[in-house]
Amino acid sequence: QKEVEQDPGPLSVPEGAIVSLNCTYSNSAFQYFMWYRQYSRKGPELLMYTYSSGNKEDGRFTAQVDKSSKYISLFIRDSQPSDSATYLCAMYGGATNKLIFGTGTLLAVQP
Amino acid sequence: SQTIHQWPATLVQPVGSPLSLECTVEGTSNPNLYWYRQAAGRGLQLLFYSVGIGQISSEVPQNLSASRPQDRQFILSSKKLLLSDSGFYLCAWSVPSGSYNEQFFGPGTRLTVL
Numbered sequence: 001q002k003e004v005e006q007d008p009g010p011l012s013v014p015e016g017a018i019v020s021l022n023c024t025y026s027n028s029a030f031q032y033f034m035w036y037r038q039y040s041r042k043g044p045e046l047l048m049y050t051y052s053s054g055n056k057e058d059g060r061f062t063a064q065v066d067k068s069s070k071y072i073s074l075f076i077r078d079s080q081p082s083d084s085a086t087y088l089c090a091m092y093g094g095a096t097n098k099l100i101f102g103t104g105t106l107l108a109v110q111p
Numbered sequence: 112s113q114t115i116h117q118w119p120a121t122l123v124q125p126v127g128s129p130l131s132l133e134c135t136v137e138g139t140s141n142p143n144l145y146w147y148r149q150a151a152g153r154g155l156q157l158l159f160y161s162v163g164i165g166q167i168s169s170e171v172p173q174n175l176s177a178s179r180p181q182d183r184q185f186i187l188s189s190k191k192l193l194l195s196d197s198g199f200y201l202c203a204w205s206v207p208s209g210s211y212n213e214q215f216f217g218p219g220t221r222l223t224v225l
Contacts, residue, residue: 006154032212043201043216044155088154092212098170099212103154 003027006089006102015111019076021087023102026070029094033065035074036088038104044088048074079109113138117202117217124224130175130189132220134202137183142204144185145214146177149199161185162207197224 006023013019021035032051036044050056053067062075072091076083089102114137124130136142146158157170159177167177174193178186185202199221203214 034213036216041199041219041221043203043219045216046213049213098157098160099214101155 001026003100004089004091004102007105008103010106010108012108012110013079015079015081015109017079017109019074019079019083019107019109021074021076021089021105021107023072023089023091024070025072025091025100027091027094027100028067028070030091030100031093032091033063033072034090034092034099035061035063036090036101038086038088040085047087079107081109081111083107084109113204113215115202115204115215115217117200117220119220120218121221122223124192124222126194126224127191130187130192130196130222132187132200132202132222134185134187134217135183136185136204139183139204139206141182141207143207144179145203145205146185146187147201147203149201149219150197155201158187192224194224197222 004025034049035047037047038044048058048063050063050065053065056063060077064073086104086106088104090099092099116135144161147155149155159169161167161179164179175189199219201219202217205212205214
């Protein structure tokens with residue numbers, strides 16, 4: 001079993017839709033949870049991070065962590081064509097000093 | 112502000128040829144440095160990381176090697192490329208004392224081995 005599972009998509013939504021992106025994980029030692037956005041042929045850029053369980057909001061983006069279910073989500077409200085990208089979840093914590101990434105979900109927002 | 116550079120941006124190499132990819136970071140001292148490979152549908156695979164000059168940890172056995180000759184320079188090399196070395200190579204850095212290991216990525220090098 002992979003430490004982090006993420007549906008690769010692609011996910012296609014109309015402009016203005018609410019998007020939900022998710023990851024599950026198996027290592028209960030993870031404490032820091034991140035979402036990166038990667039445009040085609042570019043390096044990933046950090047969107048948001050959260051520590052432990054709870055929600056964090058930044059503009060149209062909300063990150064949610066449920067440690068009891070080992071499940072994290074990223075919600076995008078009022079999605080825009082410029083949100084079209086691959087979204088990667090990443091996690092960190094425990095004995096390792098490595099970030100563990102999901103495989104990424106390809107999102108396409110149709111105008 | 113900090114900046115990370117990678118070059119070249121794209122590279123096409125024949126099987127069996129050598130490889131050298133370079134990464135440099137500006138605006139920070141003693142960063143942790145990382146090399147990742149990203150293949151389609153497989154996410155980011157950590158290849159090497161370094162916590163200081165000359166200190167390299169290898170994560171995946173392969174025909175690649177890394178070196179850190181200067182504090183803010185990280186080099187990925189191979190003596191003989193394989194077809195399976197094709198991919199998108201990303202360099203990243205992080206602050207050593209960062210609590211959650213936020214990593215900042217470079218623009219990447221797309222390598223095609225023919």
